[in-house]
Amino acid sequence: MENILKLINEKKFIEAKERLEKENVVDIASFLEGIDKESVVKTFRVLPKDMAADVFAYLDHEERMHIINSITDSEISNIINDLYIDDTVDFLEELPANVVKKVLKNTDETKRKIINNFLNYPDSSAGSIMTIEYADLKQSMTVSDAINHIKKTGIDKETINTCYVIDNNRVLLGIISLRKLILSSNDILIEDLMKKEFISVNTLDDQENIAHLFKKYDLLSIPVTDNEKRLVGIITIDDIVDIIDQENTEDFQIMAGMEPNEEEYLKTSVWDLAKHRILWLLVLMISATFTGNIIRHFEDVLSSVVILASFIPMLMDTGGNAGSQSSTLVIRGLALGEIKLSDGFKVMFKEFRVSLLTGSILAIVNFIRIYFFEKVSFLISLTVCISLFFTVIVAKLVGGILPIIAKKLKLDPAIMASPLITTIVDAIALTLFFSLSVVLLNLPV
Missing domain, CATH: 3.10.580.10 (CBS-domain)
Structure with a gap:
């Protein structure tokens, strides 16, 4: 491809065109996305007409926009009329209104009517992604x-x-x-x-x-x-692969506490990246004040036995991790159709049994570490480990059921992923820990 670009720069267009005809359209599109804007248009214009539309279909949004704004109306007409309907509609849905008008103006009347019908279907519906070329x-x-x-x-x-x-x-x-x-x-x-x-x-x-x-x-x-x-x-399957990729990306972003964004990371501005993250960060920051209020409420407990404070990070981290494990598996199961809305009680029962096993092992190992190696008193070691045991149980139940509740409420289950579940479990873990400390250690409230 570098040699072909060299031929184009040397104005050996016929030889370059013959070389391009032997290349795969996907490889050509990938190459165009890695070169400067001027060379993109030059190379695109050299492409054989029957290849140009195919290469155009594989380009990203930014490159398509640049080409449309750089070529003539007749060249636009050739591309759009050669594109399959579903690829044309996908492309137009990403464009500003003024560019859409420019493209449709250069489309033949029959295809323009078909495109306008497609654009009237709701986003994310079958009608918006189908093709009539069957x-x-x-x-x-x-x-x-x-x-x-x-x-x-x-x-x-x-x-x-x-x-x-x-x-x-x-x-x-x-x-x-x-x-x-x-x-x-x-x-x-x-x-x-x-x-x-x-x-x-x-x-x-x-x-x-x-x-x-x-x-x-x-x-x-x-x-x-x-x-x-x-x-x-x-x-067709090629459109479904794009949808699966898009849905997976969206779920990953929501699970990480961000608003969905379809733009590539390196091509997204710092302002847009911050804008898509700040809302969830604000929500999680404010919701984390609940854990601060719980700690302040049990201030007398901490002042009576100061060592209890050193176990708070371990309890909160373990609870958050346990909840995230369950929520990740349940969200995946819902996404793949392996778990249905009616399976809520089955999920809770399974997660309860898993939590009994994992909670027991973690509590026993932790007790051995605290009591025998760190020489913490028996009652405090027992209090910490019982708290850990119940925290794991609660975390796994919460992590397992919240995505299903979200699905029932017509929300994306990915919302109930690690950041939100960690915040909820942290509050429950602290309440359990301090309440058990008061009872087992006979401390003032």
Whole structure:
């Protein structure tokens, strides 16, 4: 690629174009994202027309914007008209209104109407990510007719691996694979070969639920129908991979106590990074004052037995870590569909049993360390370890059930991840510790 760029700079455009034709479009897009802006436009203009749209589809948002603002209206028209509908819609959804107008102005009328319909679907719905480039067949066709039809129309389709059988009103009747068509006799009717039991989604279904269907049924594509069961588009696996990546990124950010942000880290401004983090930091900082109030409330207990204060960090850290372990597993289970909302009691019972085992082992090891090695009195060692045992139990129960509660309240379960659970468990751990100290050590409140 460096040699190709050198040819372009030397204005050897024909030779550069011939070299580019031999490269993979994904590799070309990756290379363009690593060079200066001027060279990006130069290289893009040298690309063969049939490759330009494919390379454009793999570029990131910033590079696409730069190219659109740098090339002519006719070049924009060539790119947009060659892009698949779903890629076009994804691109336009990221653009400012004035740039969208510029792009649509240079799109042919038929495709412009289709794009406008797609843009009216809610974000994150099946309708917003589907494509209309699919292979459709009629049930009255023979295998020979169907293959000839695919040969005539398939060149512009995003995929022809699965064909969709519809009636005159475009109601979806069944599906049939290209493999089955090729291996069947020419005179057999499509209605006798098509699969009538199939998985489909509605235009308004949530994209995250659709991703679960792809995983569960090992799909490469899925048909999208309207409320009258008419076929309006399909969703392909490449779009689902992007959605899974997007949802995972969003969950990681929420679990770390940040607002979701789709921009790449190095391309996001310091101000935007701070803006996406500050809200949760403020919430967690203010909520942490509860632990401070608990400590002040039991000030007499601490002043009576000062050594108790040295065990507070250990209790709070262990409780927070125990809760985070449970919440991480439950959030993952919810995301993958392994845990359902009705499984709340099963999760609590399982986490309770796990907490009994882990809490007992931690308490015993801690007692040996404190009493035999640090020579702390028996009653204080016992108080600390009993507190630790109950803290682990509470932390695992809280960490296990809070994500499920969040899901029931139509919130993202990732909200109930480590930062928030740690704050809740810290308050409970301190209350348990001081209350047990008062009872077992006979201290003043």
